[in-house]
Amino acid sequence: MRLSRTLAPTLKETPAEAQIVSHRLMLRAGLVRQTAAGIYAWLPMGFRVLQNIARIVREEQDAVGAQEMLMPTIQPAELWRTSGRYDAYGPEMLRIRDRHERDMLFGPTNEEMITDIFRQSVKSYRELPQMLYHIQWKFRDEVRPRFGVMRGREFLMKDAYSFDLDYPGAVISYRKMMLAYMRTFQRLGVKAIPMEAESGPIGGNLSHEFIILAATGESEVWYDAGFERMDFSGSAVSHQSEADLERFFAEMTTPYAATDEKHDPAAWDKVSDQRQGRGIEVGHIFYFGTKYSAPMGLSVAGRDGIPVVPHMGSYGIGVSRLVGALIEAHHDAAGIVWPESVAPFRAAILNLKVGDPLCDRVCEDLYARFAGAALYDDREDRAGVKFADADLMGHPWQIVVGPRGAAAGVVELKRRATGEKLELPIDAVHARIG
């Protein structure tokens, strides 16, 4: 992408409405624009990040056997009356009416809908277990939206739903999801810790929230430093092995970890390697049994022909919230420092002298070599402007092409995360970081 042809309106000054660092940086780096309180338009740079996060979430959901689908944003009120939540949900639910005066709503979540869909077509125990998910926009009419996309009214969320024949089966699904979550957050470049949670308005009794660590986080967290050393990548844990899952689950839930509400000073004293910090909730998983399946009449024929009411769970990840949360976890005074896995571009090519035949040629060659993975700053601006914008936008690498170096056949490579710089031959750049 050529920056001169890209809608990436960077700002030197911070808009007055933005308070927290991620919100300021998202506005300044031109990732989003606010449309109304808690509602944002995603500009090209921000959208690329959002897509990258969604891609990783999707890959890890698929990896544990969840199936992707897509449910609508608008739902009929009728569906919510069958579970009793239409009246219970309160003003957070955006209620709308269509031209036929039918009550509709902009979905804040999809338990009713998925249960209804599942009920229509699944009739036998032979078809269970199943896990389904979608990545879709949700709306919750927060009284007070704030913190930019971290607490918006409209937000992109991955929500998954599991259906099992019984409690032991549901526990296995629950553990698979926990594994998928730990892998997801690890790939997103953040430390995440599962903490036991209240099950809240959705109900149930097996529930964890996933908190990622960030100095500017919203809540205080206490945890065992052992969490920092865990590695979920690779094949150490197989989602197809119940024994693996059980061991994994024990590893996740045994060491101490708690937020303010559940912090227990007595238990905390017994932790040998204590860590205290701040965190942001980015995911939440629940087991809620037959809370929806029973009242909504979902049942399948069991092995003996007798109807069985499936046990369900639901599992959310705040995809759009993660964009803000990742910035909270990864930034410095100059701007965003994207983890490599989600950065809008792997590298920015900075042409310090647009119009100079040699610089132009070197940049064009490099740009072609990166085949879409690099952002080319071809604007006719001063070097300082380009350095500042590249730092602000946070691409992992900056490839600096100036007349002096180009004449000598070298460019400067700067690593955004550390600030370290090195000169290397033009031909070596792509091999080094491509």
Next chain:
RNA sequence: CGGGGCGUGGCGCAGCCUGGUAGCGCGCGUGUUUUGGGUACACGAGGCCGCCGGUUCGAGUCCGGCCGCCCCGACCA
């Protein structure tokens, strides 16, 4: 929803108390200059002063109503 604050060129703000036809910095355009960390100078474009109504010869400024946005708290992926 309780408490507080703010709406003035794209962004950040002054002007409002003490009405007289809108200003500063950044950004934008043109030219010169500069040429590896937001260069300097000159010229220029750009504003139903959130909306509606009222007071007045005259309203960005005073009065009333409405709308929008932000902050603290209670609440949440």
